[in-house]
Amino acid sequence: MFDDRGLPDGFPFVVDDDGGVSGCRYLNQYLLDANEQRAFDLVNIRRFHVYHLARLLRFVRRQRAQCLAELAGQSLEDWMSVNGEPRIDLTQTTRQDLIGYRDGRQGAVEFTTLDTEMSCLSSFFRYAVTMGWISTNPFPRWGNRNTLMSGKRKVRQARFLTADQTAHFLAAGLRGDGSDTASRPAASERDYAYGLLLAATGLRREEGALLLDNEIPPLAGIPHDGVHVFDRTGKMGFTRSIYVTAEVAKAIDLYRQTERIALVRRHQSSLRNHRRQGRLLVVDGLTRLRGQPAVIMNGHARPTLAMTDEDRARAVRILEDGCIEPLGLFVARGLPPVLAYWNELFSDARDRVFELGGPNRPPAHISVTPHTLRHTFAVTMLAGLMQEGQHRAGDPYLLLANPVLTVKELLGHHSIAATYHYLYAAETWQGEVPRALRSLAAGLVGHTTQDPHPSVQHRYVEEEA
DNA sequence: TCAGGATGTGATTGGCCGAT
DNA sequence: ATCGGCCAATCACATCCTGA
Numbered sequence: 001m002f003d004d005r006g007l008p009d010g011f012p013f014v015v016d017d018d019g020g021v022s023g024c025r026y027l028n029q030y031l032l033d034a035n036e037q038r039a040f041d042l043v044n045i046r047r048f049h050v051y052h053l054a055r056l057l058r059f060v061r062r063q064r065a066q067c068l069a070e071l072a073g074q075s076l077e078d079w080m081s082v083n084g085e086p087r088i089d090l091t092q093t094t095r096q097d098l099i100g101y102r103d104g105r106q107g108a109v110e111f112t113t114l115d116t117e118m119s120c121l122s123s124f125f126r127y128a129v130t131m132g133w134i135s136t137n138p139f140p141r142w143g144n145r146n147t148l149m150s151g152k153r154k155v156r157q158a159r160f161l162t163a164d165q166t167a168h169f170l171a172a173g174l175r176g177d178g179s180d181t182a183s184r185p186a187a188s189e190r191d192y193a194y195g196l197l198l199a200a201t202g203l204r205r206e207e208g209a210l211l212l213d214n215e216i217p218p219l220a221g222i223p224h225d226g227v228h229v230f231d232r233t234g235k236m237g238f239t240r241s242i243y244v245t246a247e248v249a250k251a252i253d254l255y256r257q258t259e260r261i262a263l264v265r266r267h268q269s270s271l272r273n274h275r276r277q278g279r280l281l282v283v284d285g286l287t288r289l290r291g292q293p294a295v296i297m298n299g300h301a302r303p304t305l306a307m308t309d310e311d312r313a314r315a316v317r318i319l320e321d322g323c324i325e326p327l328g329l330f331v332a333r334g335l336p337p338v339l340a341y342w343n344e345l346f347s348d349a350r351d352r353v354f355e356l357g358g359p360n361r362p363p364a365h366i367s368v369t370p371h372t373l374r375h376t377f378a379v380t381m382l383a384g385l386m387q388e389g390q391h392r393a394g395d396p397y398l399l400l401a402n403p404v405l406t407v408k409e410l411l412g413h414h415s416i417a418a419t420y421h422y423l424y425a426a427e428t429w430q431g432e433v434p435r436a437l438r439s440l441a442a443g444l445v446g447h448t449t450q451d452p453h454p455s456v457q458h459r460y461v462e463e464e465a
Numbered sequence: 466t467c468a469g470g471a472t473g474t475g476a477t478t479g480g481c482c483g484a485t
Numbered sequence: 486a487t488c489g490g491c492c493a494a495t496c497a498c499a500t501c502c503t504g505a
């Protein structure tokens with residue numbers, strides 16, 4: 001039935017118990033049409049749509065089986081073992097089914113999750129109506145509103161840390177200050193630099209993890225009282241400017257000169273192996289294009305801004321002595337660590353900070369993740385900018401500078417609405433952060449007055465010997 | 466043997482668009 | 486011009502698998 005449609009590899013099909021597709025024809029038809037019309041990415045069709053729709057289908061079939069079993073005076077199990085799952089298609093779903101499904105799922109998952117799930121389902125039924133598969137949409141609606149899920153919306157709130165809590169989390173959690181050597185991260189300066197970078201720039205987890213080495217200049221390349229600016233493409237392909245202060249550059253330099261050199265050297269054989277397998281993207285060299293970092297590929301300079309995250313994770317260049325040098329700033333076994341690494345690092349850091357206790361332990365209701373640092377950056381910057389505005393209210397130039405718009409640009413939000421989510425938190429926090437703007441990065445940095453950190457220097461001196 | 470990949474799924478973010 | 490709902494995109498994390 002579907003042989004003539006030219007299906008892509010890995011296209012998902014829902015099949016009945018017996019392996020046929022007769023019972024879920026419309027469901028499969030919907031998935032095919034959605035793919036053909038490029039309604040969603042194939043990845044998302046597999047990841048969400050087929051998944052949610054199939055779960056609803058199972059639920060509806062079970063409901064029907066339950067009814068039929070009662071009519072026959074049998075238990076559900078007995079009836080199912082004889083008759084199997086009823087071959088009901090999704091188009092047979094009733095309003096009662098949806099309400100029952102909602103009530104069942106509500107006990108199992110968060111509201112936001114179910115809300116997201118329902119949007120997948122409602123998309124199917126709207127299409128089914130358009131195509132004439134069903135005459136009325138089983139989703140209860142009032143005007144344009146989907147009343148199945150309305151009236152229960154949760155208020156979103158930003159989860160952020162104070163400057164002291166952030167500094168403590170970076171030092172004690174990510175770098176492992178105060179923990180014994182065995183339980184410290186293997187590359188503690190790398191992990192610290194990563195956390196500091198997120199907290200001081202508001203980069204997202206992945207944006208920070210796949211930064212390139214030449215996108216952050218050495219400390220010497222940063223103006224004394226100023227900041228270094230470069231562009232980074234983020235979520236939804238939206239580009240924004242990232243501001244790097246001297247404090248951040250200093251922490252990154254320390255990591256570069258110690259752990260990064262050692263890691264790259266130690267994993268040359270692994271990199272060579274990757275290269276043999278053709279898994280690397282070998283560029284000819286580094287350069288700059290109109291002031292922005294760039295790579296040379298096939299004789300052409302290409303701004304790093306245009307590189308995809310996949311390319312960033314596997315890009316290397318060959319040095320004159322034959323060594324393979326990854327382009328990524330943060331490296332593990334020669335290449336940037338997988339995302340799971342950063343998740344685990346934060347998980348370990350939470351445990352460490354929890355065990356240490358102390359006045360700067362993050363509040364219990366906040367689970368610190370890379371995104372928490374982004375929230376923290378946003379709220380701190382908002383509060384700082386608003387405070388600054390109050391002090392200098394007479395300055396006519398400042399009338400042009402709206403703090404919310406400024407932070408919107410810094411975070412790379414496409415719309416101001418997203419930034420407003422943070423506004424409430426910033427207003428209530430304003431009094432507690434008098435010097436937030438001026439001292440943001442400075443307040444986050446721990447030991448750089450006497451770096452390199454003695455323990456790090458010691459470790460790597462030993463290793464060289 | 467173990468880091469890292471693959472897979473599964475719950476939770477959150479934020480672009481977009483229509484109603485007001 | 487603004488606001489809130491819709492819902493795709495992304496984050497987060499657990500578990501199982503695999504190849505060097």
